[in-house]
Amino acid sequence: MSDIIISVKDLKTFFYTNQRCNKAVNGVSFDIKMGKTICIVGESGCGKSVTATSIMQLLPKLSRIEEGEITYYSDKGPVRIDKLPKNSQEMRRLRGSEIAMIFQDPMTALNPVYTVGYQITENLTNHLKIGKKEAKDRAIELLKDMGIPMPEKRFGQYPHQYSGGMRQRAMIAMAMSCNPKVLIADEPTTALDVTIQAQIFELMDKLKKEYNTAIMMITHDMGVVTEMADEVQVMYMGNIVESGTAEEILKSPAHPYTKALLDAIPILGRGKDQVIEPIRGSTPDPYNRPKGCQFGPRCDYFTEECLNMPADTHIDGVHYTKCWHYRKVLNNE
Numbered sequence: 001m002s003d004i005i006i007s008v009k010d011l012k013t014f015f016y017t018n019q020r021c022n023k024a025v026n027g028v029s030f031d032i033k034m035g036k037t038i039c040i041v042g043e044s045g046c047g048k049s050v051t052a053t054s055i056m057q058l059l060p061k062l063s064r065i066e067e068g069e070i071t072y073y074s075d076k077g078p079v080r081i082d083k084l085p086k087n088s089q090e091m092r093r094l095r096g097s098e099i100a101m102i103f104q105d106p107m108t109a110l111n112p113v114y115t116v117g118y119q120i121t122e123n124l125t126n127h128l129k130i131g132k133k134e135a136k137d138r139a140i141e142l143l144k145d146m147g148i149p150m151p152e153k154r155f156g157q158y159p160h161q162y163s164g165g166m167r168q169r170a171m172i173a174m175a176m177s178c179n180p181k182v183l184i185a186d187e188p189t190t191a192l193d194v195t196i197q198a199q200i201f202e203l204m205d206k207l208k209k210e211y212n213t214a215i216m217m218i219t220h221d222m223g224v225v226t227e228m229a230d231e232v233q234v235m236y237m238g239n240i241v242e243s244g245t246a247e248e249i250l251k252s253p254a255h256p257y258t259k260a261l262l263d264a265i266p267i268l269g270r271g272k273d274q275v276i277e278p279i280r281g282s283t284p285d286p287y288n289r290p291k292g293c294q295f296g297p298r299c300d301y302f303t304e305e306c307l308n309m310p311a312d313t314h315i316d317g318v319h320y321t322k323c324w325h326y327r328k329v330l331n332n333e
């Protein structure tokens, strides 16, 4: 049996505002696998969140899935998520119990006027056929599993009585309450300090190992990729420009953008002489895109050839890139 739980094929999700079209996600394909973490990495505005909200059918107003397929492989057979109306019973069931999402701001998921315990038990009784008492016991167990001290006391507290890191854990507890097969995490630790961030990563790693949960992690930070990823998709202006295993991407980046992202952070093992360089320029206006390779205007390898969009090139294993000059990039020329 295949370990693929969600397959995204040539997804195009566009925004329509003021009679203009923003091709926020413009032909993205990848697979999310059981027991693995796939990281989608790229700068702000590249389309990471829109990819995630397309999968969840939680797209903002004025946007829609224009083309492509999102298939969820449920126990009962494949489900075409892109064909399900966002408020359909089936989509709501999938969202709560099989595919869960956590956000940078836990208050997106937690309601300030109810206790954390109430919210988790509601989620449990709504999605699983269990009674109130069993749901309460399970909620306390979940809070405990997420490393929240004094879970019985915390159960009766409101989100504002939790610290930032604890709120993040409570949100993960809620997301994990129905044992989802897939956890989509959109920058879940950006607002937290590094110690808490490390604890949350450890927790997510535990979920992956113990429950075989598939994790899709969205981040702008290559440091997070080095910590968490089994597989990586590097995204720029709505496209995947490079993909591969974490080892392939981190050790042998083949796209100048990946290389630039890596050069912008200190990486353990890359030597103390590593020069940290921010990526020059900024992402182009989505309504006024450059011709050909979208990274062209910011790229040190730019030539005339780059005015044509490069094809997806296979490098090795599952490593692919879209760059005319990938050999030079690989050889660090």
Ligand SMILES: Nc1ncnc2c1ncn2[C@@H]1O[C@H](COP(=O)(O)OP(=O)(O)OP(=O)(O)O)[C@@H](O)[C@H]1O
Residues within 6 Å of the ligand: 015, 017, 022, 024, 042, 043, 044, 045, 046, 047, 048, 049, 050, 051, 060, 061, 062, 220, 286
């Ligand atoms: N609600 C919205 N209305 C209009 N355009 C939007 C909306 N949300 C996102 N977009 C546009 O879609 C594109 C992709 O945005 P998206 O939020 O997916 O990027 P991102 O990579 O997740 O960045 P960030 O980390 O800042 O959230 C951007 O051009 C953005 O301006």
